[in-house]
Amino acid sequence: MKALVCEQFGALDNLRLQSVSSPTPGPGQVVVQVHAASLNFPDVLMCQGKYQVKPPLPFSPGAEVAGVVCEVGAGVTDWQPGEAVMASTGYGALAEQCVVDAVRLARLPAGMSFAQASAMVVTYGTALHALRDCAGLQAGETVLVLGAAGGVGSAALQVARQMGARVIAAVSSEAKAALCRRQGVDAVLIYTEPAQLKSQIGALAGEGGVQVVFDPVGGNFALPAFRSLAWGGRYLVVGFAAGTIPAFPLNFALLQARRVLGVYWGEVIRRDPAAYQAVLRQLCDWVTAGLIAPVISAEIGLEQAVEGLKAIEARQVTGKVVVKFTDTD
Ligand SMILES: NC(=O)c1ccc[n+]([C@@H]2O[C@H](COP(=O)([O-])OP(=O)(O)OC[C@H]3O[C@@H](n4cnc5c(N)ncnc54)[C@H](OP(=O)(O)O)[C@@H]3O)[C@@H](O)[C@H]2O)c1
Missing domain, CATH: 3.40.50.720 (NAD(P)-binding Rossmann-like Domain)
Structure with missing residues (x-):
């Protein structure tokens, strides 16, 4: 599968689009086929090694994702392949597939696009x-x-x-x-x-x-x-x-x-999954009622993700930049 990979902390130009092996879920995890992932300032800091969380190298950046469950790990009973989901991932979302702890998943409400969902969780x-x-x-x-x-x-x-x-x-x-x-x-x-x-x-x-x-x-x-x-x-x-x-x-x-x-x-997401889920439920209710809607200023492909991160670093982005992996919404 294709993934944006950070092999060493430093300049965003160090990021490379690579072919890597597809992930497998550990116990309590699922693999999500990514439809959309949005960019955030912490992705920039993480790739530069300036964020409070330093993932083991190499890693793919990308903290929020929306897609479809394609595989579930041992002990996962609440989720089935084919379900449309969104999640905070911390990192790993700028890849065609990513592994997510099942407790971080929320169902996509009817009518919410993958792009919108990917621009909400963080x-x-x-x-x-x-x-x-x-x-x-x-x-x-x-x-x-x-x-x-x-x-x-x-x-x-x-x-x-x-x-x-x-x-x-x-x-x-x-x-x-x-x-x-x-x-x-x-x-x-x-x-x-x-x-x-x-x-x-x-x-x-x-x-x-x-x-x-x-x-x-x-x-x-x-x-x-x-x-x-x-x-x-x-x-x-x-x-x-x-x-x-x-x-x-x-x-x-x-x-x-x-x-x-x-x-x-x-850290709330890690320490208090119930509070995380309660926040997502409220947000989904507001989106489906048409009361809030993410401001998506650009939709780009994975090939343009480094440019998107550079635009955030340069203070040029408004609202959210969404990386889309499919032509569906
Ligand atoms: N505490 C949390 O849980 C949490 C969660 C998510 C993000 N964050 C943090 O929140 C901050 C914003 O994240 P974001 O994803 O919203 O970023 P963003 O979309 O890039 O927005 C950051 C805003 O900061 C302003 N800014 C001022 N000086 C800047 C500079 N030198 N470079 C870039 N922007 C500058 C810009 O607005 P003006 O040009 O109008 O000044 C810009 O629109 C980051 O520090 C991020 O780590 C914290």
């Missing part, structure tokens, strides 16, 4: 887990989403709106702002200078500030965003796409009773 899972389970977001509260046109950012916009929040999207360009407006957010700001961000947020949020910040970016915009939180506000530490991990003077937390909340969806 990004929308992270957004719903962060906003609902970590921050306890309430209807009527105001959420600021940084990097709001990216993968987890665009998911957070939709999930926060669905939860009844007022949503402010923050992005780096007019083109990305336009994408956020199409998502029906309440307000959009374009950040250029960290020193101006607090007053930009204040102008949109009002004196009280925002109740929740969803931050997948980090870097120099994090502190002004943190200082824009209202009394008792919650700061969701989602990621550091800007490349630097921010550090806060803790008096800014004490004086307004603000809370810093770490979000690690991949």
Whole structure:
């Protein structure tokens, strides 16, 4: 079978499209015939050896997948070959077949395409887990989403709106702002200078500030965003796409009773499969009811996957890039 393979950590140009042997499922595992797999920023970090998880080499990147079960391992009773599924894989999804622990599978609801399903598990899972389970977001509260046109950012916009929040999207360009407006957010700001961000947020949020910040970016915009939180506000530490991990003077937390909340969806999936399944059920209900829909900006073949990862690294991607393995949806 064809697979994108990382043989050594480093530049994305090291990735190679190779013919490798098809996988076999271990106990409790299934093999999925991949129809679609979507790209995420952590794939880039993982190939560069900069992610918190370092797979044994060689490995195929790709953290979320949708496809059809083609083989089940010993002890797997809930799944049969031929069933359409989606899953978080951690890595391994950029291959024609991948092995997945059965506890990570969820059924594709009728009407959901493989492409849509492959663009949901990581990004929308992270957004719903962060906003609902970590921050306890309430209807009527105001959420600021940084990097709001990216993968987890665009998911957070939709999930926060669905939860009844007022949503402010923050992005780096007019083109990305336009994408956020199409998502029906309440307000959009374009950040250029960290020193101006607090007053930009204040102008949109009002004196009280925002109740929740969803931050997948980090870097120099994090502190002004943190200082824009209202009394008792919650700061969701989602990621550091800007490349630097921010550090806060803790008096800014004490004086307004603000809370810093770490979000690690991949670890929740490992530690609490029931919570993972509950999040996926809610997301599937919303997708099938037409209430949310992944923003898929490009569909490419496996041959173009390295270019897709490079575009993420270069800050050029909006929404999700989906790698399709078949002509069906
Ligand atoms: N905690 C979790 O469980 C979890 C789960 C999934 C992902 N993540 C993390 O969340 C972050 C975003 O992931 P993603 O897949 O949504 O990425 P993405 O689609 O590439 O979006 C990241 C956004 O960050 C902003 N950004 C600012 N500086 C950047 C830079 N130097 N390079 C690239 N982007 C930059 C960009 O928006 P602007 O141009 O508008 O600034 C971009 O749209 C990553 O750090 C990832 O590891 C965490």
